[in-house]
Amino acid sequence: MRIAVMIAASVLVAGCSQAVDEQARQTAPTSSAPSGTTATSAPRTTAPPPTAAPAPRTAIGEVIRWIEAAPPAEPGGFHTVSREGTSTDLGEEVAFTTPAGTSKCVTDRRAEGALTCLVDLADPPPRPPEVYGEWKGGWVDFPGATLDVGSAHADPGPFSDGFGVELPYDRALNFGDYRCRTDPAGLFCVNYAHQSAARFSDAGIEPFGCLRQVSPPPDIGARFSC
Template sequence: MRIAVMIAASVLVAGCSQAVGGQARQPEPTPSAPSGTTRTAPSTTATPPPTAAPAARAAIGEVIRWIEAAPAAEPGGFRTVSRDGTSTDLGEGVAFTTPAGTSRCVTNHRAEGALTCLVDLQDPPARPPDAYGEWKGGWVDFPGATLDVGSAHADPGPFSDGFGVELPYNRALTFGDYRCRTDPAGLFCVNYAHQSAARFSDAGIEPFGCLQQVSPPPEIGARFSC
């Protein structure tokens, strides 16, 4: 008889401790934290993107976060260029122009889709004495590992069929290894493969990331390299 009473008591205690719908009927009291101890929930807030365009010599991470903070533009709207009312399809390439018209860019099919831009620079590099052809001080080639400003050309190259449509301010366009965002401060483009970036504006070309100025080849105005 005594054994039966003990078993019944054990079943009653166990029943009171079982959860129903994920909640206990009679929860155990929560132990108090030791005196002088403050309970702090772990922070889950990510680093917010910069609210202003990156300044000169900004860290590449800051530049990338700022570019990526802009809403994405649909790449399909930038697959053509036009000249004198005639449009040409670029296939997988893209072309775009900044709202101010200062920078006109296209993916260069002759250079494995590298970004090439014509920038209306206020103070472009001077023509080197060994450059052959028509000098374009605002011609910028940005394949990622290097950034060349100013070069000579015998023909319009990737711009022979015209220019792309406007990429509105504070929109970002992703293509290949690149993502570009327009802003009144300039056009900012990152090359993810090389963790390099650049700002294109009439005030000049500003490199970011691994790009450092080096001595250019005889036919190039200025070169930055990783």
């Protein structure tokens, strides 16, 4: 008789425990969204691109955003140069001139498409004592990792067949690793591969991004390097 009572008590305890556990599972809160609603993350906000041309020491990200904010120019119109009425097809190379005529640029196939510009600098670097030949203080080579201002050249190099057409103000031209935008404040070009940029104007050459002024080689007027 005592054994039967103990078995009945065990069954009763097990049944109560199961009922309590079942009720706990039914009433426990869950992390899912309530029925009929959708879980969403906080809305993202995107700052508008800067409207003024980048000032000296502007962060490279802001320089790029400003350049990219300009409507793109049709690249097909910038593959020729002209001199004295004669046009020359550059193939895949690109050439252009700023509206003020201060900067004339071309990509140099002999330098793996690096950007080379002639800039009418008001105060170009002086000829180093070790340099002989024709000194061009406004000759700028910008392959991306470095930017050289002023060098000697016995011939016109990539400018031998003339200069490119005008890149209008507030238009951006994309080519190779570069994107350039013209503005009354100057020509601004970014090299995406090295996250470097520069402003070309008669007031001088202004570097952005990783470019820092370093001691130039004996045959270069000024050098900026990443």
